[in-house]
Amino acid sequence: MKSSYTVENPDYQLSPKTGMTRSHYIELAKYLLEGAFQHIDSFDDILTFPLIDGKTYPQEDSPAWRFRSLEFEALERTFTLAAPLIHNDPETEIKGINLRDYYANLLYKALTPGNPNSLPMPEDLPDSTYQYTCEFGGLFKTLLLMPDTIWSVYTEEQKAAMVKTISAWGHHRTTQNNWRIFNITTLSFLKKQGYEIDDGLLLNHLQWVVSYHSGDGWYLEQTYNYYSISLFIVYTTIWNRGFGDEYYPEISKTIEKSAQKLMESIGNFFGRDGYINMWSRSICYRTWVSGAFPVAFMLENPNLLDGGWARRLCSGSLLQFVTKEEFFVNGIPSLGFYGQKDYMVQSYSCPASPFLMFLPFICLALPEDSPFWTETENDGFWEDLGDAxxxxxxxxxxxxxVNHGKTGTSEIIPGKVYYDDPNYSKLTFNTHFPWEDQNPDGGTSMEYAFRSLDPRDLRGDDINFYLTGKTVDNDSELRAKFTHSQNMLFNGQRDGVLYRQAIMRQPPNNGVGYIIDLAEITLPGGVLRVDRTRLAFEYELTLGHFGLPHIDGVEATVEERKLADRTVMIARIPGRSLAFITYHGWDQAEAMTHDGNNAEADSSTVLFARKTAPKVNPKMEILITAMLHKMDDSEWTEEELSPVKDFTIQTFAPSGSPCGVQVNLSSGASHHVDYQNIDGLRTC
Known part of the structure; x- marks a missing residue:
């Protein structure tokens, strides 16, 4: 087996961007399953994968049910690839094993009580939520879409035996928001097949799911993240077509409306080449969000996306990973982004979890004459964007x-983040500069890092010592480390300026004394930050640019330029370059090498600025910084490094708000940064 995927015999007539057509999707699905099937030798072998040391499950000392969970997750999530192949050709074989027969056999054994590898019943475990519920949801989402794959091969007696386990888990306790969708697809499949379910429970789950719709096609899921697209849109649209339209038409219409709304912006999440942004938790699922592209052609209005652009983005996102050797570990997708990285995965992931990234292969359930397959690949809105x-x-x-025509990259700028978590808390997420882990020594990529110099913190006193007269045993060593925003607030956009707030400490001290008011203006290939500090006590701050990976161990080159009113730091690796420009408020600009923080390499270079305010009662400060990026090896010109013509800092803006800033850009555009009423505008 090849160490990575190559598009063989690309069709550049139909797909001039990627060469990928329907036949290549079938070829790629087989290639990926061949990697998985390296771990079995015969028809009756249970599909499972080698354990990975670290925080994922199971570990050697895990209870037996965790190993059953790994097996079921491996079976269900690889079925994400197998089912579309079976749907297109029931005789498909991998390693000489008929896929339809293999999955029907293993699922029957897993779901029938009494078999050696059968799943435990909920009543055999402590009353809680378990990964089994999630996998049942994925399985029956697939069978609602493609029921012809395996369900029809079972006898009525076999089905009845399996339904006992399916029903028990379908009716079992679930957790909040997105997990209810798993119970919904499971119960709906049973009802559609004529089995008795608790209809009231199903309706209850449906009401809860619909209640999480927040607007713009998005749903609340702990915070806002890709689950809103991949589960709340992809899974529920499949539920609509397979069940909801017939049994719950009013709810189906509501879900349909939100899905159609999402399609207005789904393409903006991807780079011009289809690259997906490393953002939010469950990073190892990577391209599952690309499942929205085939789903667009399952909606009642199938003309919301151009078929050629949808396929171009979908194909590009898959090729982003499967063409890289480091993406594969033990022949299957690694637990990470590009390669194996423990810091970016969660404890609920196992070696089989990444196969959910192949959700986009539901495109093989679309008819061959779907626009998704027949229209010529194109770059959508990028073709007219130019350098804007x-x-x-x-x-x-x-x-x-933000979509940067100059560089072909796309960015997600988050505004409603409830906790300190680099999956969410970065100032900006870029498709071609994946985020880095946080650094307790400062200089964290694309975040403000805060360290208290308050002597009370350095002594380990309670910050409210002066009120209580009592000392609380705070950890002075911990206080000496850099921390990052504890939550991010969204304050809206006015006159081309996006406003947010980074709250640098948790309650009770996050209300008034640890705020950085964020204001940003989009530049071609970057951003101008005009931020205001409201930090009440002595502090030190750093602000980092994107991290540059040391590919193959080759360090980034760094240079510093002193221009008229600013310091410019430049870092380069082949094919990518960053410029970090400090205009006002910073003490110095620096470069730091990070080890073990970057998604693409073991080491990386981060450009960052540093500021220290060691005096009692530090004043409000305006910090002005431009952060630019390139996706080529060209030299930075003085014109490119001069995005700001001039700026004026006002003690009070005309509105009366402290520290307004008038910014005139070299492009001729002008912006007035005014933090008026910013606290009253916060949403989260």
Missing amino acids: STQTLLPSPGLML
Whole structure:
């Protein structure tokens, strides 16, 4: 087996961007399953994968049910690839094993009580939620879409035996928001097949799911993230067509409306080449969000996306990963982004989890004459963008999407983040500069890092010592480390300026004394930051640019330029370059090498600025910084490094708000940054 995928015999007539057509999707699905099937030798072998040391499950000392969960997850999630192949050709074989027979056999054994590898019943475990519920949901989402794959091969007696387990888990306790969708697809499949279910429970789950719709086609899921697209849109649209339209038409219409709304902006999340942004949790699922592209052609209005552009983005996102050798570990997708990285995965992931990234292969359930397959690949809105950058504001989830025509990259700027988590808390997420882990020594990529110099913190006193007269045993060593925003607030956009707030400490001290008011103006290939500090006590701050990976161990080159009113730091690797320009408020600009933080390499270079305010009662400060990027090896010109013509800092803006800033760009555009009423505008 090849160490990575190559598009053989590309069709550049129909697909001039990627060469990928329907036949290549079938070829790629087989290639990926061949990697998985390296771990079995015969028809009756249970599909499972080698354990991975670290925080994922199971570990050697895990209870037996965790190993059953791994097996079921491997079976269900690889079925994401197998089912479309079976749907297109029931005689498909991998390693000489008929896929339809193999999955029908293994699923029957897993779902029939009494078999050696059967799943435990909920009543055999402590009353809680378990990964089994999630996998049942995925399985029956697939069978609602493609029921012809395996369900029809079972006898009525076999089905009845399996239904006992299916029903028990379908009716079992679930957790909040997105997990209800798993119970919905499971119960709906049973009802459609004529089995008795608790209709009231199904309706209850449906009401809960619909209640999470927030606007702009987005749903609340702990915070706002890709689950809103991949589960709340992809899974529920499949549910609509397979069940909801017939049994719950009013709910189906509501879901349909939100899905159609999402399609207005779905393309803006992707780079021009189809690259997906490394953003939000469950990073190892990677391209599952690309499942929205085939779903667009399952909607009642199938003309919401251009078929050629949808396929181009879908194909590009898959090729982003499967063409890289480091993406594969043990022949299957790694637990990470480009390669194996423990810091970016969660404890609920196992070696089989990444196969959910192949959700886009539901495109093989579309008819061959679907526009998704027949229209010529194109670059959609990118073809007319030129060097400009566009903004798409989604106020409901608090997201700004930026597409940079100059570089072909796309960015997600999050505004509603409830906790300190680099999956969400970065100032900006870029498709071609994946985020880095946080650094307790400062200089964290694309985040403000804050360290208290307050002597009370350095002594380990309670910050409220002066009120209580008592000392609380705070960890002075921990206080000496850099921390990052504890939550991010969305404050809207005015006159081309996006406003947010980074709250640098949790309650009770996050209300008034640890705020950085964020204001940003999009530039071609970057951003101008005009931020205001409201940090009440002595502090040190750093602000980092994107990280540059040391590919193959080759360090980035760094240079510093002193221009008239600013310091410019430049870092380069082959094919990518960053410029970090400090205009006002910073003490110095630096470069730092990070180890073990980057998604693409073991080491990386981060450009960052540093500021220290060691005096009691530090004043409000305006921090002005430009962060630019390139996707080529060209030299930075002085014109490119001069995005700002001039700026004026006002003690009070005309509105009366402290520290207004008038910014005139070299492009001729002008912006007035005014933090008026910013606290009253916050949403999260």
